Amino acid sequence: MQEGNGMAKITFSRRGGLSYDGFKGYLELLRDKVETQIHWPVIDIDAVAAQDHSRLAALQIADCGVSAIAAALEPDIYGNVEHSYLHEIAGNIYHKGGNYLSYGLKTLPPLDQAGLSQSQAFGFQRFR
Template identity: 80%
Template sequence: MAKFRGAGDGGGASNWLAVGACVVRSSRDLELVALRDRIRQECRPRSSKREIHFKDFNHNQKRRACQIIAGQPLRFSCVLGLKNTPNAGTFVQKNQLYFYLTRYLIERVSWLCRDKRPSVPEGNGTAKIVFSRRGGLSYDGFRSYLELLKDRHETQIHWPVIDIASVDAQDHSRVAALQIADCGVSAIAAAMEPDLYGNVEASYLHELAGNIYNRRGNFASYGLKTLPPLDQANLSQQQAESFQRFR
């Protein structure tokens, strides 16, 4: 049985698995390089590495990184799954929970691309999905998983905008967009995952509120989906307060 991290206990696995995306027009790739470089220059000016990892920043640096990203022409969507639930035994195969959460993420990415298409006529209207490479994850297997979902009509993915064949994985260090995605998704997860003392940090999430996908103020069904839903997740007072404005 897995041991999950608790207040006063530095050991154990994280309680939540966060899977998220940064959605941006392909024509803005170079702007994300400049954005990444600005974050590095302001937050880690003495680092010899060009790449950034949100986990390497201290609190002030994390908040500043979010402030730099805020207002940029990009959107984040994140799906957070609670690992220790009564139905956790359903996900016994390797990467099964990751795939399951990612299907919900791709739903939301497809909706965002569909909804923005009338105002963004450039390109062919499809989304190129690029993962940050993870050890032990088969991307051929994930493409097959998407094909299976498409054939079974089991999701609400808007398939015309999802190019399954182009699903790719790149090293985090090579792609600025993946590093910006890491900042956004990690910032969101910090409002849900307790630290050693049982506290969560919502300030990063609140800095990025304007960059999180929503429809007319509805975040919970779009840019911030949790499984189980927030009202069934037995949240602490801090967690509930973190997400109060995003219901």
């Protein structure tokens, strides 16, 4: 197994409508102007890249996680949301002392400001 260099590499699944240069600029803004708890020496902003979804298994795995979260938030045509997928992956989401939303799962806007329905909020009760 090849060891890494300790740097975090951010890779997006290639898709239209997302400005990767804009995201790099956002990271630079955070680094230079906003007080964060990000350990910047390990973030390689220049290495932000996009790859075809089919080329990297890691992107496909990430998509599974995002799909589970989306199922818990996005109502189907009948207005129902599905929490079970989210609860299945919960053990794989980083958390500190049961605090998932400050560490491993970031939503924009934060869930408490997202105007969730009762059904949507129910699925995230264990994550608060």
